[in-house]
Amino acid sequence: MTVSTRHAELLNEPGIDGIQYQGLNAANYQIISASDDFIIQGSPHEVLVPMFTYHGFRYISVYANYINIESVVCAAIHSETTLTGNFTSSSLVLNQIQHNILWSQLSNIMSIITDCSQRQERRGWLGDAALSVDTALFNFDLYGLYANFLRNIADVQHQDGSIPDTAPYSVGGYVADPSWAHAYPEITWRIYQHYNDTDIVKIHYAGIQAWVDYLTSRARQSGLANFYFAYGDWETPANYPVTNSSLVSAFSYLSDVQTMIILSKVLNNQTNIAKYSKLYDELAIEFHETFYNSTINGYAEGYQTANALALKLPDVVPSNLRASVIKALADNIAANDNHLTTGIIGTAA
Structure with missing residues (x-):
């Protein structure tokens, strides 16, 4: 039967x-x-x-034919973990959101960090891992899973320092969108932040430096104005315009340089602290000069993502312009009936 x-x-x-x-x-x-x-x-x-x-x-x-099915019980499976943090409030909506977050995270830890639990993909997409790691580590003890995921990333890194979109590599670009490979420095930094583990920084420091240097070589070829991308601000809501994708990639590049400075401080690497601090200062100026639009008091086309990303980066928005950029962002949100028009990168900012 x-x-x-x-x-x-x-x-x-x-x-x-x-x-x-x-x-x-x-x-x-x-x-x-x-x-x-x-x-x-x-x-x-x-x-x-x-x-x-x-x-x-x-x-x-x-x-089934000829069988009387009285009840069905399904087992929820995931990699082993322990709940280490939680959130409750007087709001039923917020409590339900937290409940959904926990189930979504558990559904996407299957030996690797996956992007979804149901479709044909269920792969180790780095973009999803980068965006969710901080929240996941607040909720669960996932040191072993993320340490293994970092090894997967290191294993698929190319000799020129570039990284593919997925780890283990299965689908996606052989050279990742900068916002996807951002997972390598981001996860390393978050593990150190949550577990105070210097060893994880030592293990992956050279690989992260190679990735940042690869991005630098690409930026020197194209400039930030034409910086390469594959996905940009992925999943921007339908019927809303998409933010300049080179700006989104440039944001992730500058974020990775910033993380490189932080990790260099963790290891007390004075040479690289000076090297990447100088690089970041130069890039911050280039980002502002390239993307700032004085006619709208904002960046690129003035969409929510562009202004949010610029504001998140340290020292990119000059102090005398910061208030006007914040106002432009707030006005855009209000003009859209207090709704976000951001994709996954802009929403995280």
Whole structure:
């Protein structure tokens, strides 16, 4: 006898056609079927374990001929970890957001840090890891998982210092968007920050320096105005304009130089403190001169992401302009009915 299971995050609405299995809508799962077929023994209690896969889902359809299915219990799996921090408030909305954060993080620690738990990807995309590491380490003890992820990044780093979009490398650019490979210095710094572990800095210092030097070589070829990118401010909401992608990449480059200075201070490397401090000062001036638009008191086209990123970088916005840039950002948010128009990079800022 065979039992078949299908998984989805959505249900079909009445009268709407879509990719469906027994009422489920798995269209957002893209090319995978998220389905399993099990040959069962016929005992009252069956344990069904898929091989070489797992599924992220909200709804499950279980069906079989000639079998009465009374109940289904699903096991939530993830890499081993311990909850070390939590947040509660008087707001039911904020509490639910925190609950969702915890489940999202647990669903995306499967030996590596993944980008999603359900679609065909489920890969170690560096951009997702960079954006979520600080929050994850506030909630869970994930030292071992992130230390291993850093080893994965180091293993796929190229001789010229560049890094691919995923680790282990499977999909994406062979040379990452700067905001994606930002994960290498960012995760190293966050582990040190949360665990006071100097060894992790020593292990990856040379690799991070090679990455920053690679970015510097690219910036010297193109200038920040035409700095390379692949994704920019990824997932900007539909119907909103996208921020200048070279500005977004330049932001991540300057952030990595800033982290290089911090890690050099951790190791008391005076030579590199001086070297990268000088580089950052030069880049901060170039960033402002390249992207500042005096007619709108903001950066690039004046979108929320551009101004937020400029304000986040130390010493980029001159002190006499800072208040006007903050006002431009606030005015833009108000003009959009107090909604963000930012993608994942701008939102994090």
